[in-house]
Amino acid sequence: MTIRILPPPGAPRRLAAAQLSNSVGDGAYYVCSALYFIRVAGLSPAQIGLGLTIAWAVGSVAGVPLGALADRRGPRGTSAALAVATAGSVLAFLLIRSFWGFLFAVLVYATAQCGLAASRQALLAGLVPPERRTGVLAHLQSMLNGGLALGAALGGLALAADTERAYLAVFVLDAVSFLVCAAVLLRLPAVPPVEGREAGEPRLAVLRDRPYALVTLLNAILLLRMPLLSLAVPLWIVQRTQAPGWLVSALFVLNTVAVMLFQVRMARPVGDLDSARRAVRVSGLVMAASCAVFAVSALPGAGWAAAALLVAGAVLQVDAEMRQSAGSWQIGFSLAPADRIGQYQGFFGTGVPVARTAGPLVLTSLILVWGIPGWLLLGAVLLAASYGMGPAVRRAESARSSGGAGGRAAVRAS
Known part of the structure; x- marks a missing residue:
């Protein structure tokens, strides 16, 4: 039985490279973020839970207009901009030492992530024929899991060190991974924006x-x-x-x-x-x-x-x-x-x-x-x-x- 993780060359493979790059950073972030926010930023578990709940609720609503923006302005540029915005929000976590600062940064993070998911789907739809989309998405999911596993292993090293510098390195890694994602997305062919709405x-x-x-x-x-x-x-x-x-x-x-x-x-x-x-x-x-x-x-x-x-x-x-x-x-x-x-x-x-x-x-x-x-x-x-x-x-x-x-x-x- 042949197991093929990489998608075909061209746009699908570059989309997979973008997926892999940000998932490595996310894997490390997911493992370490809670301890960073508690030990370094000085937040309580209740504050973290409340902030994340509010942020993902707002992000779920914001995904629709941001997806519509990708339709109107073109999904490649929108996706890259939202990847950069995600990187900026992650870097902002390095500076926050209060709940309100955390709430602002995590609101930007969740909103950009939800918008990025929608605009990247629109980009995929513009570059991949309909009959191949599910197969390409399966490849992207495989790359996502591989990246998360690698990132989680790197995050485990930070947990073992259990120092402020190690946690900060994880956040920098996550931010860089999204900047790499944006650079890869910009190398894809442009997908023209849709025409204006009908009357x-x-x-x-x-x-x-x-x-x-x-x-x-x-x-x-x-x-x-x-x-x-x-x-x-x-x-x-x-x-x-x-x-x-x-x-x-x-x-x-x-x-x-x-x-x-x-x-x-x-x-x-x-x-x-x-x-x-x-x-x-x-x-x-x-x-x-x-x-x-x-x-x-x-x-x-x-x-x-x-x-x-x-x-x-x-x-x-x-x-x-x-x-x-x-x-x-x-x-x-x-x-x-x-x-x-x-x-x-x-x-x-x-x-x-x-x-x-x-x-x-x-x-x-x-x-x-x-x-x-x-x-x-x-x-x-x-x-x-x-x-x-x-x-x-x-x-x-x-x-x-x-x-x-x-x-x-x-x-x-x-």
């Missing part, structure tokens, strides 16, 4: 596209799986099972390596909306099975048995993750008008910051408070959302096909 068309048409909003909502529910391995499962292992604590790290590595090696292969069958619906539907079944396996790991028994069940649950979880990712990429692009990719991707991408802000509260409430029934309820919710995606996509597809000439499918509220 009477709203500036942010996606906000009136109810079928697309339903698809986005269901996708956001499915993305609640994101904090599982970083928060819910580690706490579950420590508080509810007899498995060894080191298994937390092993499961995270398992997930990262699996996505890096197999995401491209899992995305290969997804090339249209029918295959995307099937991928999401199957992902829901696999995710429900994963939740059930995680649940029974808390039953009385030997530690090795609990560990085996947790590994099995993690394997099912990453399988579901890769299927759902491939299906959602295809759906998000296929249902967006060709001349509104930026704003539509900005809206579709709100599921990620929503999962980052609401996911921890939802998952800890379900799993740690309710225990085994909470796992089963989570699996049922994700299964229902995955099966609901099929009818929602068909409705949005029908509305898109009747939405007018020129590829505009923004459905006006009636």
Whole structure:
């Protein structure tokens, strides 16, 4: 079996290089940022949590107009500018020593990150034919995980040193990684901006596209799986099972390596909306099975048995993750008008910051408070959302096909 991580030469490979560069910095940042803000900046955990929640909430809203800006001004320049803005916000973290300074910097950081994600999707759409986009995105996801793993290892060195200088070096690395990302993006071919709006068309048409909003909502529910391995499962292992604590790290590595090696292969069958619906539907079944396996790991028994069940649950979880990712990429692009990719991707991408802000509260409430029934309820919710995606996509597809000439499918509220 041949495993190919690098995408084909040309624009896809340069997009992957940009993805890899900033993900290395982000990996180091994610590992070290909390301790830096507490030990160096002098913030409390409550202040950090509040600031991040506000920032990602604002960022999720800002992603739509920034995506629309990429449509109007051209996604290459917009993406590069937002990468530079992200680098600037990271450098600002080096200077903050108060909550208000932190809040300002993290607001810029989250807003630029959400806008960068939307504009980079618009850039990809302008450079890659529709039938190849899901495959290229799978390559980018593999590069993302590889970069995060490398960055996390570098961040681990800073944690081992546990000095202010080491933490500052991590933030400088993250800022430089985004500057490199901007430089790589500027070397891509320019994608021309879209023409002006038609008479009477709203500036942010996606906000009136109810079928697309339903698809986005269901996708956001499915993305609640994101904090599982970083928060819910580690706490579950420590508080509810007899498995060894080191298994937390092993499961995270398992997930990262699996996505890096197999995401491209899992995305290969997804090339249209029918295959995307099937991928999401199957992902829901696999995710429900994963939740059930995680649940029974808390039953009385030997530690090795609990560990085996947790590994099995993690394997099912990453399988579901890769299927759902491939299906959602295809759906998000296929249902967006060709001349509104930026704003539509900005809206579709709100599921990620929503999962980052609401996911921890939802998952800890379900799993740690309710225990085994909470796992089963989570699996049922994700299964229902995955099966609901099929009818929602068909409705949005029908509305898109009747939405007018020129590829505009923004459905006006009636």
